[in-house]
Amino acid sequence: MMLNSDYLLFLPLPPKCWNYRMSLPANQIKEPGKQSQPAKSLKEPSQEALPVNLLKESSQESRILCPDPAIVVELNVGGQFYTTTMGTLMKHPGSKFSEILSRSARHYKDAQGRFFIDRPGTYFGLLLDYLRTGQVPTEYVPEVYQEAKFYQIHLLVKILEDMPQIFGEQVARTQFLMGVPNYRENLEVLLHLARAEAVAMRSSKVVVCVVRTEEEDAKCVEPLHILEAKKTPVVKFGPWKAGPMTEDFVCCLEKDIRAKGYKVTSQRYHLSRDPYTCFWIFVFTWW
Numbered sequence: 095m096m097l098n099s100d101y102l103l104f105l106p107l108p109p110k111c112w113n114y115r116m117s118l119p120a121n122q123i124k125e126p127g128k129q130s131q132p133a134k135s136l137k138e139p140s141q142e143a144l145p146v147n148l149l150k151e152s153s154q155e156s157r158i159l160c161p162d163p164a165i166v167v168e169l170n171v172g173g174q175f176y177t178t179t180m181g182t183l184m185k186h187p188g189s190k191f192s193e194i195l196s197r198s199a200r201h202y203k204d205a206q207g208r209f210f211i212d213r214p215g216t217y218f219g220l221l222l223d224y225l226r227t228g229q230v231p232t233e234y235v236p237e238v239y240q241e242a243k244f245y246q247i248h249l250l251v252k253i254l255e256d257m258p259q260i261f262g263e264q265v266a267r268t269q270f271l272m273g274v275p276n277y278r279e280n281l282e283v284l285l286h287l288a289r290a291e292a293v294a295m296r297s298s299k300v301v302v303c304v305v306r307t308e309e310e311d312a313k314c315v316e317p318l319h320i321l322e323a324k325k326t327p328v329v330k331f332g333p334w335k336a337g338p339m340t341e342d343f344v345c346c347l348e349k350d351i352r353a354k355g356y357k358v359t360s361q362r363y364h365l366s367r368d369p370y371t372c373f374w375i376f377v378f379t380w381w
Contacts, residue, residue, distance in 0.1 A: 162180060163179060163180050163181025163184065164179060164180070164181065165179065165180040166178075166179055166180075167179060167180055167183060167195070167209065168206075168207070168208040168209070169208060169209050169210075169211060169218075170204045170206075170208040170209065170210045170211070171211045171213055171214075171215035171218045172211065172212065172213050172214045172215040172216075172218075173215060174215030174216070174218065174219075175208065176215075176218060176219065176222055178222060178225075178226070180195070182222070182225050182226055183195065183225065185225050186225070186247050186248070186249060186250075188246060188248065189245055189246050189247050189248075190244070190245045190246045191245065194209060194211060195209065213241075213244065216237070217234055217237045217238050217241050218241065220233070220234065220238050221238060221241050221242060221245065221247070221250075224247075224250055225247075230250070230253055230254070230257075231254075235254060235257055235259040235260060236259055236260065236263070238250075238254065239251065239254040239255070239260050242254060267346055267349075270337045270338055270342075270346070271346060273334050273335060273336070273337055274331060274332060274334045274337075274343070275332075275334070277331065280329055280330070280331055281347070281350060281351070283329050284300055284302065284329045284347075284351075284376070285351070285354070285356070287300045287327040287329065288300050288327075288356070288376070288378040290327070291327055292378065292380050295380070296379065296380060296381055297377055297378060297379045297380060298377075298378045298380070299327075299375055299376065299377050299378070300327045300328070300329060300375070300376050300378070301321060301326055301327065301328040301329075301363055301373055301374070301375050301376075302328070302329055302330075302331065302344075302347070302360075302373070302374045302375070302376055303317075303318060303328060303329070303330040303331070303372055303373055303374075304330075304331050304332055304340045304343055304344060304372055304373075304374060305330065305331070305332040305333045305372050306332055306333055306334065306339065306340055306343075307333050308333055310332075310333065310372055311332065311333045313372075314330075314372045314373075317365050317372075317373065318330065320365065321365075331343065331347070340371075340372070344360055344374055347360075347376075348360055348376075351376075356378055357378065357379040357380075358376055358377065358378050358379075359376070359377050359379075360374050360375065360376050360377070361374065361375060361377075362374055362375075363375040
């Protein structure tokens, strides 16, 4: 039985097919005697054809496990438990919490289903209080500063960097020590000598020569030879071009040694041929 092709255009189609047929441009509607379009040309536009900004927003939204700000979230931060809301954690765009709460984070949950963060939880409460109230922490500022950098809470990082504890460390002390040649290397030598002198001893002593100027450096050459002849452990720091005085440098050195867990004290070390007081003795106590 032969059918007239004119009637084929009006055969009832399923709703989906009919809607798609009506959405095609007129030049793509099959006409009698013309070959049909390949199947691949009838596909709906893929995501590759979407604008980049729309793809980015879509990707970010799909990554978040649940964007509802009222959803309660339970966290396990290094064994300490915290409860908050999605809105609190997502208050600062671009923070690390977007990654933590993403769909891929399902592999980082504890046995009770809490989001697990492998990070010390001691100071997380102060960080969480800032997210809740906007109140900037005034205690444990250096520790909270490190946590804020880890979680990429950029506004809090900037605020803490302007506080005296962080400003003084980064802008004043650290910048000064960067101008002292081989400071980090000489610090490690100092600690190595202290440990070497500690065998079967309750304490050990290392002489530190601190010279601020080229003139002081030249005048300390002979005393250094005397100490070397006596096999006295000694480390020299300096000279540096500008900055704090010798006493300030010794304070910085003690601070860095204590930050590594050592018990140390310092005092001047006088030699008969040392009129410029360039020498200090550092005493390490082990037990």
